[in-house]
Amino acid sequence: MRAVVVRRFGGPEVLELVEVPVPEPGPGQARVRVAAAGVNPVDAVTRAGVLAEAGLMAPRETVGIGWDVAGTVERLGPGVAGFAVGDAVIGLRDRLDVPLGGYADALVLDAAALAPAPPGVPAVEAATLPLNGLTALQSLDLLDLPAGATLLVTGAAGAVGGFAVQLAARRGLRVVAQAGERDAARLRELGAEWHVPRDAADLAAEVRALVPGGVDGALDAALLGVTALGAVRNRGSFVAVSAGAAPPGLRGIRVAHVWVAADGAALAGLAALAARRELALPVADTLPLERAEEAHRRLARGGLRGRLVLVP
Structure with missing residues (x-):
């Protein structure tokens, strides 16, 4: 073969x-x-x-x-x-x-x-x-945010970011999606409540203008590190999706890095959503x-x- x-x-x-x-x-x-x-x-x-x-x-x-x-x-x-x-x-x-x-x-x-x-x-x-859906799902599990909490997703137009927006919205999270302007409308369709531009001069300021005090958590699919950390409130949560991209846990922020793991049971749950066309692929x-x-x-x-x- x-x-x-x-x-x-x-x-x-x-x-x-x-x-x-x-x-x-x-x-x-x-x-x-x-x-x-x-x-x-x-x-x-x-x-x-x-x-x-x-x-x-x-x-x-x-x-x-x-x-x-x-x-x-x-x-x-x-x-x-x-x-x-x-x-x-x-x-x-x-x-x-x-x-x-x-x-x-x-x-x-x-x-x-x-x-x-x-x-x-x-x-x-x-x-x-499999890879991108499980990465998004396991990242959200690490963040462990309750329904109604606010979440910044960087790189929201990418594969991991797109799944994260959709799965977070299904959990009742209020999502700030960071992506290019041409993706803003599509991300709102996927469940994002707000959009901030990918080329924002000050990402933290843009996010905090929408969510005063900062978001409860961030899923950093764009690997922005401390740039995205600045958008998170004190003692919030932060997950990076690549080795070496996690910033220090300043201001008491709980920082983690997701090491994606194969999980057939969780993947079956994602597949069921995809079959109902509740996840865009x-x-x-x-x-x-x-x-x-x-x-x-x-x-x-x-x-x-x-x-x-x-x-x-």
Whole structure:
């Protein structure tokens, strides 16, 4: 079968499409025939060697790329209950130190990392849900804000930010969405109560003009750090979505960093929302597996609305 791997770190040109043996599932695992794989910023920093340099990956000769998949169960390992061959599923590969990722014809995952695919939702849309949806959900869980509380979401037009706005609104939170002007109307449709511009000269002042005293919490999907922290009230909550992006807990603010973890049960809940079209799953474009390098170049240029998706 085919898979995209990295054998030396660098730019998009180091992505290699290679032939590899079909992986066999072990106990508690399932092999998924991949129909669609999301392309995410974490794939780019993995490819570039940033995660290896940070000590987040064990050294290995071949590194798999890709976290999100949608596809069909092709083979089950011993002891798997709840899934059958032929089931449509979505899943998250959350380990970095593995030789195969989602950019492949097939992928073995723990059954606990899988969820039934949302019925009626195309695979290319469903593939955008696991990583970004779970990151947003687990970030909101860390913030632990009660209904009626105020929340700043930075980078609200991005994949994590967009899910965070929608899920926060469902929890009864009052959302301040930070994004470009062209995204303001769409974010209000997704549930944001207020909008502040991405290029605001003083983000904290803009937010505090809307919410005097500061918001109760911030979900920093844009990795603004202390710039976003200034918008949070004393003893509020702050969650960063990338390693090294969490600012110090000034003014008694509780600061955390989310390390996303595969969670099939939580993913099933998100899939149910997607099936009812209560979660928007934006797709910027689809490309065949052999054009992974092009996908990474487009990702680096920015300006995408939705995820790029590779279709083996």
